[in-house]
Amino acid sequence: MLRNSLFNFIGQAVPILAGIFCMPGIVHLLGPDRFGVLSLAWMLINYFTLFDFGLGRAVTKFIADCLERKERFRLSSIIWTALSGQLLLSLVAALILFELVPVLVLRVFQIPPLLHAEARHTFIALACSLPPVLLSNGLRSILGGGQRFDLINLVALPVSTLYFVIPLVALSAGLTLPVVVALLGATGAASALVYLFFCLKIFPETRRPVISRQTLKYLLSFGGWVTVSNIISPVLVYLDRFLIGALLSVAAVAYYTAPYEVVTRLWIFPVSLVNCLFPAFSAMSAGESRSVMSDMYGRSMKFLLLIVGPVVFVTMLFARDILLLWLGADYAARSTLVFQILAVGVLINSLAQIPFALVQGAGRPDVSAKFHLIELPLYVGLLWFVLHRSGIEGAAVAWTMRVTLDAVLLMIASGRLFACRVDGRVFFKLGGAVLLLIALAFYAGGAGVFIWQLTAVVGGLAAFLAAGWMLALDEGERAWLSSIFRSKRTLEGLNEHQ
Secondary structure, three states: OHHHHHHHHHHHHHHHHHHHHHHHHHHHHHHHHHHHHHHHHHHHHHHHOOOOOOHHHHHHHHHHHHHHOOOHHHHHHHHHHHHHHHHHHHHHHHHHHHHHHHHHHHHHOOOOHHHHHHHHHHHHHHHHHHHHHHHHHHHHHHHHHOOOHHHHHHHHHHHHHHHHHHHHHHHHOOOOHHHHHHHHHHHHHHHHHHHHHHHHHHOHHHHOOOOOHHHHHHHHHHHHHHHHHHHHHHHHHHHHHHHHHHHOOHHHHHHHHHHHHHHHHHHHHHHHHHHHHHHHHHHHHHOOOHHHHHHHHHHHHHHHHHHHHHHHHHHHHOHHHHHHHHHOHHHHHHHHHHHHHHHHHHHHHHHHHHHHHHHHHOOOHHHHHHHHHHHHHHHHHHHHHHHHHHHHHHHHHHHHHHHHHHHHHHHHHHHHHHOOOOOHHHHHHHHHHHHHHHHHHHHHHHHOOHHHHHHHHHHHHHHHHHHHHHHHOOHHHHHHHHHHHHHHHHHHHHHHHO
């Protein structure tokens, strides 16, 4: 698990660094309005790539189940049936987006008239890119079911890095947004071919394609509720930017998207872990390992809070400085508070991803889907209300409130359905320490005085680490960490004597 999580972390960390380097140049070359159009394009492709009726999630689960039960003879039917379904659905999604382009450009988004033609061509190029990108995601899910995260990240690392490098290079060369999007689509197609090669190599049973209507029903029986989540979840994720673009302006989308793109990169920590936990939870639920599953759940929640909490604290504390150095004074003035509020939401949502992986991996995707159905109308109403009164800061508050509700519901469901709970006494003490860090970050970060920020970092992190060591870790965990540090010191000592 640790090895696979490390592969996932590296596979996401390098593209994030590329994004940090490339994004200022992209923003400068495009300006607020055209960057807003690109942000909307990213939003649309991320939404439509989930248009697979849950087949990606289903194929990961059922491949993990087959491998756990030693039923490899079923792999070809599962894999080729899922890929065929995803290809068909991707073509349907591309056609839908193509037909929606005039409506999106002229009626839905507040795009300046001078950008109408470029925006229209950008969204058309986006529609053409959907099939290869969606197939690439499906093939990646197959490797995930086999827990081959080394191969996944061997492809994902350069491809995800190119998603930032290509726009910067292309725009610097004077190319237009539609050409940039087309190049990104070609990159997705190339990644799909490499993933297919790895799938055929790792699962030789798939070299003889088998497509089964019965298997499709089997996949969709799990994927049906996943589809509900896959349709609603992106709406919940992207609704803020959609309504900002519709009710305010595409420039406001840029001022909201910039801090959002920074703070959500912190999802690298939970995603690196959850991508490993989902097939592990699937395999455990298929076997007789419920007690191990409960222990893995509790420890994952605890260690994730110990890691992400301090990282969120530091990013909140230096939010203004990050935006100033990265994008300039204009973004620092308009987006700092949005940055800090969203960072709190990212911390809460990071924790929610573990129970989300549990309920889906253990075969209850209906649970998260029903929660999303409850959240959607509440979130729409709240967003509509706050955008008219508080602008993009209100949107950040609404998003944070929504992910908090989602986290609470998922944790309750994990406890009641699967007896997977955190140690309440330890978790609430640790959570209280994190809340104190957040309050300190708002206060010291808002003051903008460097000596206060530096003092807050040193004092806050020292106090939190001490509290985590004494309150959150048991004797076995402290002994394990101590052994790691002792081993490191021993290696350093040997190197000094050589």
